[in-house]
Amino acid sequence: MASIGIIGDGPGGLSAALFLAKNGHQATVYGQDKTAMHFAYLHNYLGIPEITGTEFQKVARDQVISFGAVIVDEEVTAVSIGDAFAVSTASGEATFDYLILTEGKNPVVARSLNLEVDESGAIEVDRDSRSSMDRVYVVGRSARPERSQAIISAGAGAAAALDILASEAGKNVTDWDSPPAD
Ligand SMILES: Cc1cc2nc3c(=O)[nH]c(=O)nc-3n(C[C@H](O)[C@H](O)[C@H](O)COP(=O)(O)OP(=O)(O)OC[C@H]3O[C@@H](n4cnc5c(N)ncnc54)[C@H](O)[C@@H]3O)c2cc1C
Numbered sequence: 364m365a366s367i368g369i370i371g372d373g374p375g376g377l378s379a380a381l382f383l384a385k386n387g388h389q390a391t392v393y394g395q396d397k398t399a400m401h402f403a404y405l406h407n408y409l410g411i412p413e414i415t416g417t418e419f420q421k422v423a424r425d426q427v428i429s430f431g432a433v434i435v436d437e438e439v440t441a442v443s444i445g446d447a448f449a450v451s452t453a454s455g456e457a458t459f460d461y462l463i464l465t466e467g468k469n470p471v472v473a474r475s476l477n478l479e480v481d482e483s484g485a486i487e488v489d490r491d492s493r494s495s496m497d498r499v500y501v502v503g504r505s506a507r508p509e510r511s512q513a514i515i516s517a518g519a520g521a522a523a524a525l526d527i528l529a530s531e532a533g534k535n536v537t538d539w540d541s542p543p544a545d
Contacts, residue, residue, distance in 0.1 A: 365461060365531050366391070367389065369465065370442075372392050372396060373399070373420075374513045375503030375504070375519055376392050376503075377424065378524070379463045379500075379523050381432070384430040384431045386538060388527070389433075394434065394436075395436055395437070395438060399416075400417070402416065408513055419513070437452040441475070450462075462500065463523050463524075464501045466505050467504045468508060473486055476496060486506050492519045492522055500523040506519070525538070
């Protein structure tokens with residue numbers, strides 16, 4: 364079982380936590396429910412005809428908790444890099460095997476790690492949301508500040524999670540479920 368520290372509790376962070384916790388990993392999400400989603404009214408999240416951002420967040424938070432993820436109601440103040448990643452908050456420090464940084468429009472922690480950026484200044488990631496630092500992912504609005512949508516952040520969080528699941532399994536992984544037989 365791997366431990367994953369997820370900094371940010373918007374759609375990107377919660378989606379990553381869902382896939383990781385559902386597949387038996389220890390997913391810890393840091394965030395104080397201050398996402399921009401509380402200003403949104405969604406008509407463009409496929410599969411949900413309409414929902415307030417606040418209601419979406421409530422359902423999503425309950426969903427990830429039901430699969431065993433932990434949401435820590437604290438701000439991350441710093442991250443340090445060693446054999447593991449140490450995440451600091453006002454109440455102490457915790458260490459993780461992987462980091463998913465999904466801080467939204469102001470990615471202070473991600474920037475503190477001096478990750479590579481593109482010509483526009485956005486943090487550079489590949490299609491699995493991998494940053495230039497091994498085992499560090501940057502997801503959602505933090506990586507695409509000018510083209511942010513909830514469903515894209517959720518998809519990026521899922522892609523990062525699948526990449527971690529594949530790294531841990533040593534082979535490609537999908538998280539597919541089928542309906543019960545009857
Ligand atoms: C007025 C408005 C209307 C919108 N309408 C729509 C819409 O109709 N459809 C749509 O798809 N999108 C809409 N959006 C955009 C949508 O809100 C974003 O695309 C989405 O929230 C991005 O998700 P994210 O997970 O990348 O980041 P965010 O949702 O921004 O989540 C980041 C989270 O990380 C937390 N955080 C940051 N730093 C730290 C730290 N150091 N420690 C702990 N937590 C931290 C933040 O407080 C926040 O909760 C709207 C946005 C606004 C402002």
